[in-house]
Amino acid sequence: MKHTLAVEVENTPGVLARVAGLFSRRGFNIDSLAVGRTDNPAVSRMTIVVEGDDRYLEQLNKQLHKLVDVIKISDITRDAYVDRELVLIKVSADAARRAEIMQLVDIFRARIVDVGPKTLTIEVTGNDGKITAFEESLRPFGIKELVRTGKIAMLRGFKAGSKNINNKEEEES
Amino acid sequence: MGAVKLSGAEILLKSIEAEEVDTIFGYPGGMALPIYDALYDSGIRHILGRHEQGVAHAADGYARATGKPGVCLATSGPGATNLVTGIANAFMDSVPMVAITGQVTRSSLGRDSFQEADITGITMPIVKHSYLVKNPDELAQIVKEAFYIATTGRPGPVLIDVPSDISLSRIEYRQPGEISLPGYKPAPDVEPKQIEEAAGAIACSKRPLIYAGGGVVISGAHNELLKLAEMLAAPVTCTLMGLGGFPGTHPLFLGMLGMHGTKFANFAVCECDLLIAVGARFDNRVTGKLETFAPKAKVIHIDIDPAEIGKNIRVDIPIVGDVKKVLGQLLAVLKPNLEDAWRQKIQAWKKEYPLKYCDSGNIKPQYVIQEIYNLTEGNARITTEVGQHQMWTAQYYTFNKPRSFITSGGLGTMGFGLPAAIGVQVGCPDEVVFDIAGDGSIQMNIQELCTAVNYELPINVAILNNGYLGLVRQWQEMFYNRRYSHSELINPDFVKLAEAYGAVGIRVTKKEEVVPALKRAIKSKKPVMIDFIVDREDNVLPIVPPGESLDKMLG
Ligand SMILES: Cc1ncc(C[n+]2csc(CCOP(=O)(O)OP(=O)(O)O)c2C)c(N)n1
Ligand SMILES: [Mg+2]
Secondary structure (H helix, E strand, C coil), X not given: CXXXXXXXXXXXXXXXXXXXXXXXXXXXXXXXXXXXECCCCCEEEEEEEEECCHHHHHHHHHHHHHCCCEEEEEECCCCCEEEEEEEEEEEECCHHHHHHHXXXXXXXXXXXXXXXXXXXXXXXXXXXXXXXXXXXXXXHHCEEEEEECCCEEEECCCCCCCHHHHHHHHHHC | CCCCEEEHHHHHHHHHHHCCCCEEEECCCHHHHHHHHHXXXXXXXXXXXXXXXXXXXHHHHHHHHHCCCEEEEECCCHHHHHHHHHHHHHHXXXXXXXXXXXXXXXXXXXXXXCCCCCHHHHCHHHCCEEEECCCHHHHHHHHHHHHHHHHCCCCCEEEEEEEHHHHHCEEECCCCCCCCCCCCCCCCCCCHHHHHHHHHHHHHCCCEEEEECHHHHHHCCHHHHHHHHHHHXXXXXXXXXXXXXXXXXXXXXXXXXXXXXXXXXXXXXXXXXXXXXXXXXXXXXXXXXXXXCCCCCEEEEEECCHHHCCCCCCCCEEEECCHHHHHHHHXXXXXXXXXXXXXXXXXXXXXXXXXXXXXXXXXXXXHHHHHHHHHHCCCCEEEECCCHHHHHHHHHCCCCCCCCEECCCCCCCCXXXXXXXXXXXHHCCCCCEEEEEECCXXXXXXXXXXXXXXXXXCCEEEEEECCECHHHHHHHHHHCCCCCCCCECCCCCHHHHHHHHCCEEEEECCHHHHHHHHHHHHHHCCCEEEEEEECCCCCCCCECCCCCCCCCCEC
8 A cells, every 4th residue: 555654854964865765774665755845944844655564654654753853754644635746748749749739738737838849848736646647648649758746745724534525626636 | 251262173072071971982083183182182081992993892892881872983084984883783782872083174075085985874874863063063062962862762873973174163162052853752651551451461471471682781670670570480581682681590580592592491482471572672583483483472562662663573562661661660560470380381491401511621612601700700791702602601601780791782793892891891990801702703803902901901802712713614514514615714823912912811722721711811900812722613502593483493
């Protein structure tokens, strides 16, 4: 099962190396990791996606806690949360196929951010399902380059949220 | 009145002194020179080793013997990298240590400057925490934090890397503030519910066994452990690191468990219905095959480090907290539970399967160890190197007091014993200190004999000289068809070597010379190295072959 961890860390030099090093050293695999500072410049927030069973996650959680720079870890997988990822995709687009691509961009509420003579560069945000679907629909055109930020996630403002609410919001995005 | 200006190096030393450190172990070099210059006028005692690895192990031995943090100091680059084994060793055995390294100036960092090594990067997996000082204003605070982190919770090494321009810079000294480490929670509160559950399980148990590790020694819980064992009449087995945490002469003591444990300790693990693990971490040298470890037992695991709980084996009742505190709370609610059948069974095993060795015409290594015990009445501080001699020491020297056995457990570092003995002697100047050594291991940090001579530290090195990397030879004999690939040693003349260093050298080739030689060494009050020519191909027995169940002991 995939788990989403929200990890608050002190914004010190080397903190990323400490966290990443711990993963590789103890044989934990990172699916994705996104990091940036929070509203408090002394604190950074990492969103880490990992795959593993409960025992694996428990051990990972405890090992992460041993790092002095790690302030708080929340496994938000089973809570109601909003998650987003931003992806840039450069896709082959000769004149004949541009309209088709632009239609897809519309359907997925993506945006064209750069137009080249033979390519279009598209920005799309969303959750993993949406992004994968978009990527698959563009694949036949020829994807030249693709970068993902990694997922960032945040708990919803109220705890009563169910999976349902979560999904609904995702569709609207 | 203008505030006093001090150099970074002076602030560093002042901050170390504020932590009540009076002795450090070190070795100078370019980027550490500002610190050494400040040391020249400082009240701190500095012990100059002969290799930075030795310096780190000495600080480690000092810490283990005294319970105070050990401090070591080295220069950048090769000085720092030479500390690495010593830091890893302290990390594996949870030893409180602060390692300070000189570093190239801030402006030269990252340019492959002369003697630059990224020591914070290199040591990341083997420190509890580390600092690269970027601003002289932070120095006092960093030192305060470093000692706090090294000595609290589960202790461990903390590294402070100090660029030389920071050491040289002159700033106004300000007292460090309160420590604020929101991510560091060293001593979690014990959950009363867990204590209750454990007490319930203990009350129901018919065959309890206490499995005690280094955590007992570190937290100073030996009295509580003794009370617990006596209250329940529960037998106690110790890990290598736990030896000394429970009196070795006590009738409830079963000796060490695991690969080279006693048969009765391992049988007890296989038969017990409740295993009370106290400050131990289920290392694979202890458990053997995990699936068949303590198969009939409920497991209570008491440890200060939550990450140890459930790491290797399934635990029924976890109790996270300082071992001494937890045992205290447990003792307050427990009722005596004296199960006679279990005790009788254990006594019968003890009679039937004692530790034993066959006498031959030659000097037996086990005999030498027993005589060291007899002559020192068990009051010596013992360090060891790594190999057969280490395991025999664990088996045949009866450790009765905490901090009397100082050995490299987790990392198994050959070359630890001699420098560690130096640190122990510095910390315990009036005690008899022995390094029980192998002829292979002793050569890994033999240069430290010079340190002992230099500072008139009357350590005794007892080399159990079998002409082999004995433990390697034993495995080759047992598991590699007696193919002794590169395990036989050509050795120097250890007596001449000792004398060349200015120590006393003694060679012993006959059994009847063993006791007189030991007596002479202890009486001499000088550094002594005794070369005991022992049986060449003796084996450490019993042995659980690697990866086997504990009941599959050979020998
Ligand atoms: C630094 C280091 N290198 C290699 C080993 C592997 N090793 C473990 S025991 C041993 C042999 C030790 O020989 P000696 O010191 O003579 O002790 P003996 O087993 O003969 O008592 C070796 C090579 C080790 N533990 N540490
Ligand atoms: Mg040997």
